[in-house]
Amino acid sequence: MTDSHEQRTPVALTGLREDDPRLQPAARHPETVERVIAISFVLGLMLFLLFGYCFIVNAKAWTLGATLGGGLSLLGFGLVAWGKYLMPRGPFVEERHTLANTKADRDAFAAAIVERGGGVIKRRKMLGGLLGGGLGVFSVVALFPLLRSLGPMPKGTLFHTDWRKGSYAVDQTGRRIHQDDLTIGSIVTVFPEGTQDTDRGQAVDQTVIIRLSNEDFVTQKGRENWAPMGYVAYSKLCTHLGCPVGLYEQQLELLVCPCHQSMFDVTNGAIPNFGPAPRPLPQLPLYIDASGYLRAQRDYDQPVGPGFWERS
Amino acid sequence: MSNLATTRREKKANLGPYGKLGHALGELDDRLGVAKGGRTFLDKIFPDHWSFMLGEIALYSFVILLATGVFLTLYYVPSQALVTYHGSYLPLDGQRVTQAFASTVDLSFKVRAGLLMRQMHHWACDIFVGAIVVHMARVFFTGAFRKPRELNWTIGTTLLILAIVNGFLGYSLPDDLVSGTGIRIAYSIILSVPVVGTYLGFWVFGGNFPGTAIIPRFFILHVLIVPAIIVTLVTVHMVLLVRQKHTQFPGEGRTEKNVVGAPMFPVFMAKTTGFLFIVSGFTALLGAFAQINPIWQFGPYDAARISYAVQPDWYMGFLDGALRIFPAWSFHSFGHTIPLEVTIPAVILPGLIFNLVFAWPALERKFTGDHEMHNLLDRPINRPKRTAAGAAVFALLAILFIASSTDVIANFFHLSLNTVLWAMRFLTFIVPIVTYPVTYKICKELQGVANAGKRKTANVVTRTSDGEYQATPSPAYVDDVSHELEPTPVPAFITPSEVASDERGVRTVDR
Known part of the structure; x- marks a missing residue:
């Protein structure tokens, strides 16, 4: 190390005796x-x-x-x-120095930004405006690939399921449900035939069929022929947050959502009578064909699952 | 300078009094000029109080998360492609599961130490979020967030949000029945946002739920993007802490203008490194003995199946509770739906709470008119309003957390679900409203009690020869009396006791 020629100020370093x-x-x-x-x-x-x-x-x-x-x-x-x-028990102390600088230093800092930078922009207002405009357009356009490429537009997807006129109701293994399959009070989860193995089938089309009685069952006015032989079908998606309404309370004839305990009265159009769910579970109109299989009359008459802005 | 040293002794002498290390440090200083700053850093004073350890727990559990997380990424496959499971967990044999689920089960059972690493990772996450909350409570109740430290409060709150988000992303990755239901709920919450909800939902999930994009997307967010932001913010958090120096509790010799405690090197370094080991060791013991998230028992996610009595990880509990007890107030008008029963508890409520937390330092400045610098901490009892407000917010969160298990409570205590639900709805308002004045009153009362918080000593009753009884308090317990010496600056050098005659030596050196 060579000695520098800078002026060096002597400083006092404090020490402690070993037996301190x-x-x-x-x-x-x-x-x-x-x-x-x-x-x-x-x-x-x-x-x-x-x-x-x-x-x-x-x-x-x-x-x-x-x-x-x-x-x-x-x-x-x-x-x-x-x-x-x-280790040494101390206590030791260090001074806290003010972080703030002097007024002059602050002013110089602010001046550098305001006067130097501001001056440059003021002199070339048009360039500044064009640059700002360019960056503004860029920041909007840059969002397109970031957002829009992420997924498709919702369009009508949330309004429909895969249930069609004549869709066979099949269980998760793909077996068609026959009118003699369920005893009174039993329940089965079904899908429109062909979708039982697909993600969409499981997430959107899932439906429960419950056999309530031996007679045609009317859950609501205007649904006189929807539940032949007491077979009622409701969307399995909770209208609160879309959990599968997986619990059936047989004695009370209630469908219960295990997530947030919404309860739906299956004898009365699945109107929620407890919990945070705001709407009844949509009912799927069923019919029994000549061979005795349960089939859908058509798709649900309203979107299934939780609420969203476009839903009327 | 270019003298050739011939003997070992000469070589050694050339290195100077601090040997090879001293020489190496000199070389480093030639190039980077680190000697002075390095010395200042080693002398940095850390005040001593148990509550300053809480932030360290958060930091070290994050270190554990990074270490165990890297291990997990070596085996986890972020894919929703379906495979048939043929692994060592026989009950699942032959089931169609996603690769994400299969690889998580395999890394738990096939990879050596895999299960331990997975459980440590999950426990470390629960501890991480918990430590952040408790650390923030310490900072809040002692007023450590006041000027000049508002920025670090903001960073800390952001870190809490990021930790919660990353925790949710992480436990979604195994694609098991429980976490899949959580993702389903998250999707529905996104849908509930007015006007843009469906678009956001479709873009986040790459289409309608569930799609095949969500696991890979959650994966890259969980292992890269969010952790990168967390690491950056933690670094800034620490740099600000060093720059602004620690706060300290008032006490003998402690002022607004100094910091009293132990130096960084070696005392604090030994203690904090030891503490890192203790936190890691504790997490490893939890990972060994406390099962967490046994996804093979839940089974793979299937959108048409559901499990009973399921709760999310604890830090999401308050949201789940709010969703459970909020009434079914859907808003329909002009051909549109605003699912208020979801939007209010799951979007607006957390938004309000976190914005209140962000804004608190500014609010307090405004209401107290206190714009001074504060380096000495408050005792919570001396700031009754702030303490009461904090307690009320915690009380609200606690009630919402309890509300996330209404079904379990109803079953356990043989109550009707209806009773529990309505009790929770009322308690959500009553408990915070009662907590505020009660806490305020307790603070006020404690202010008037001498030696509050100290153990009471017995009175010694003596009888004088005249038959008069006198009660005198016995001396305070040894542990309750502070034996602090006069604080001293960290010594630049230590003189042998037989050489120097005065207590404190002074050397003059050129600097």
Whole structure:
């Protein structure tokens, strides 16, 4: 290192005598503490070795966690105790310097931005405006690929399901539901035939069929022929947040959503009589064909699932 | 300078008093000029109080998240492609599951230490969010967010939001029945946003729910984008902390203009590194002994199936609770629907709460007219209004959290669901409203109690020879009396005790 020719100001560095009380350990019995720390380090090391052994012999997962966790905890305990009880106890102090600069410095900073920068822009107003316009258009246009490419437009997708006139109701294995399949009070989840294996079928078309009685069942005025032989069909999507309405309370004839406990009265058009769901579950009009299979008369007459802006 | 040192002793002498390390530091200083700043950093003072440890828990659980998370990415496959499961978990054998689910089960059972790493990752996340909340509570109730530290409060609140978001993204990745239902609910919440909801939903999910894009998208958000933002903000958080120095509780020798405590090196470094090990060790023990998120028991996600008594991770609980107890107030008009029963509890409510948290430092400045710099912390009892307001917000969140298990409570206590629901609806208003004045009153009362928080000592009753009884308080417990010495600057050097005669030596050096 060569000496620099800069002016160097001598500074006083303060030191402490070795026997200064603030340099002494905080522990009243440092030897005991040292022994405890040594023991925890040794145990920690042994546990790490054990971890290695457990890993090599592919022992159960909990042995790995126990040895690793125990080793780390012991090592950490020792280290904390070392710092807390054996190192200089202090207290030490440092001054807090004001972060704020002088008024002159602040003004110079502000002036650099306002006068230098502002001056440049003021002199070339048109260029500034054009640059701003360009950046503005860019920031809007740049959003197109970022947002629009992410997915398709919703269009009408949320308004329709795959249920069509004459769709066979099939269970998850693809078996058609026959009028003799369900005893009174039983329930089955169905899909329009051909969609039972698809994501959309499961997420959108899922429907429950419940057999309420042996006679044609009327859940609402105007739905006189929707539930032949007591078979009623409702969308399985909760109108609150779209969870499958998976619980059927047979005695009370209620469909219950396990997510937020909305309850729907299946004898009365699935009107919600408890919980946060705002609308009845849409009902699917059924008919029984000549061979005795349950089929849909048509698609649902309203969007299924939770509410959204475009829904009337 | 170019003297050729011939003997080992000469070589050693050339290196100077601090040997090879000193020489290396000198070389580094030639190039980067680190000696002075480095020394200042090593001398940085950390005040001592247990509550300053809470932020460290958050930081270290984040370190664990990064470490275990990297391990998990080596085995996890972020794909919704269907495969037939033929792994070591026999009950699932032959089932059609997504690759995401299959790879998560496989990394739990086939990969050595995989299950441990997965459980540690999940536990570390729960601890991470919890530590942030408790740390923020400390900062809030002691007034550490006041000028000049408002910016760090804002960064911290942002970090809490990011931690919650990334936690949700993370537990969605295994594509199991429970997390899939969570994604379904998230989709419906996005749909509920007025005007743009359906577009947002379709763009986030790449089409109508569920589609095949959501797992890969959540994956890249969870492992890269959100963590990158978190790392950046944590770095800024720490830099600001060093720049502005720590706050400290008032006490002997502690003023607005100094910091009293232990130096960074070696005392704080030893303690904090040890603490990193303890947090990691504790997480590993949890991962070993406390099962978390056993997705093989839930099974793969199937949009037409559902499980009973399902709750999200604890930090989403208040949202779920709000969704449960909010009335079915859907708004229909002019051919449009605003699902207020979803929008208000799941979008507007968290928006209000977090905006209140963001705005609090400014609000407090406005209402108290206090624009001063504050480096000394408040005792919460001395700021009864702030303490009461914070307690009320926590009370609201606690009630909403409890409301997320209305069904479980109803079953457990044999109550009707209706009773529990209405009780929760009332409690949501009553508890915070009662909490505020009660907390305020407790603070006010405590202010008037001498030695509040200290243990009471016994009175020693003596009888004088005249038969008179006198009660004198016995001395305070040893642990309750502070034995702090006069604080001293971190010594630049330590003199052997037999050499220097005065207590504090002074050397003059050229700088």
